Amino acid sequence: MNHKRVLRLAVTVAATSALAAGMTMTLTSTASAGTTLKASAAEKGRYFGAAVAGQKLSDNTYVTILNREFNSVVAENDMKWDATEPQQGRFVYTGGDRLVSHAQANGQSVRGHALLWYQQQPGWAQNMSGSALRSAMINHVTQVATHFRGKIHSWDVVNEAFADGNSGARRDSNLQRTGNDWIEAAFYAARAADPGAKLCYNDYNTDGINAKSTGIYNMVRDFRSRGVPIDCVGFQSHLGTSLASDYQANLQRFADLGVDVQITELDVMSGGNQANIFAGVTRACMNVSRCTGITTWGVRDCDSWRGSDNALLFECSGNKKAAYTSVLNALNAGPGITPSPTTPGPTTPGPTTPPPTTPPPTTPPPGPDGCTASVSLNSWTGGFVASVKVTAGSAGTNGWNVSVTLPGGASVTNTWSATASGSTGTVRFTNVNYNGRLGAGQVTEFGFQGTGSAAGVTPTCTAS
Secondary structure (H helix, E strand, C coil), X not given: CCCCCCCCCECCCCCCCXXXXXXXXXXXXXXXXXXXXXXXXXXXXXXXXXXXCHHHHHCHHHHHHHHHHCCEEEECCCCCHHHHCCECCECCCHHHHHHHHHHHHCCCEEEEEEEEECCCCCHHHHCCCHHHHHHHHHHHHHHHHHHCCCCCCEEEEEECCXXXXXXXXXXXXXXXXXXXCHHHHHHHHHHHHCCCCEEEEEECCCCCCCHHHHHHHHHHHHHHHHCCCCCEEEECCEECCCCCCCHHHHHHHHHCCCCEEEEEEEEEXXXXXXXXXXXXXXXXXXXXXXXXXXXXXXXXXXXXXXHHHCCCCECCCCCECHHHHHHHHHHHHCCEEEECCCCCCCCXXXXXXXXXXXCCCCCCCCCCCCEEEEEEEEEECCEEEEEEEEEECCCCECCEEEEEECCCCXXXXXXXXCEEECCCCEEEEEXXXXXXXXXXXXXXXXXXXXXXXXXXXXXXXXXX
């Protein structure tokens, strides 16, 4: 979201009761009460963030509020495509680096926004299409996520890819016209470039259970079932004078898919109900154990893209509004988050563990010893992403390697959850330290991305 956009608000009815907590975390009460937004959120295991405009970092009142109240920041515009790659292959990170440096100096985490969006593309990308755009898009994701590797808490990998209205369908855009798998290709590229960052899909007008949010829900459910590396979903929540009665229920149904949910761009139209709506959003997040944080889109009313709506928690002078108090009270009253004792630890380098996927019918069964491997491909003209499933035989493994012979002209460009030897011809993939030891019949996965075609490749697995 940015100040150039036409305002779009979801106008729905008032908030109602909370639903049950998510399954992977336990909600616990706490007696302490924070005196700032960031302190209270941190006590409950969450973050409270703000969108930051780089030029505002020279404003003393702005920075005083930012550092006192917020423990997470996101760039309004400095990490978008037009800012980071104004000319093809020429990357500019000045604004993003400045924000990251500020965050590191002040103990704040950073959300990355946004790697791919149909708006704010540089002119050169707007004039591209098809396989050329697909290659440029994947390269952009790879380069930017690699530059900020290890410095980003969560990336909005793809922003606003679904259409408004009642269709629940994808938005028509130059990115969508590169192939319906463009979103998952972007997530695979982002995972390869920055395995430690949480990878999010982000959109607006998804504040309740409606056609658009259901379309996104179906996509996320599909991704999770196939092991596409998506860790979180962002709900922008640019709100008017009411809040959807099923706001919390909507957050919870996504959380039940095994992804975190985040309120990413919160602002609320001024008026008599503003404080109540801010409090309702905060309570909903607190009541969903996988709601990991809230970000307001700006710091003060005069910094907001919504102009005269006075849609934030602070007056331009820096004074706290009634909405601030309502949010702080809701944070302090809400339950905290503690990991469930039965929650398994991560088995991939990403922050969340993808759910197991069902092997395709052609997967050979595990033999008495050794291991077997099967591959599934997502391909487009000029490139592919391969997901390889390794299954241990009855003797288990202490380590494994998988060999793949690529067709002529094909080349491996990125690998995750394995180490690759070579990039063309016969490429050997070896386990990394966390996924080499498998019990009998256990399964692990790794992946690689490449250029050219991988059609017809057959992986061969050897156990040690």
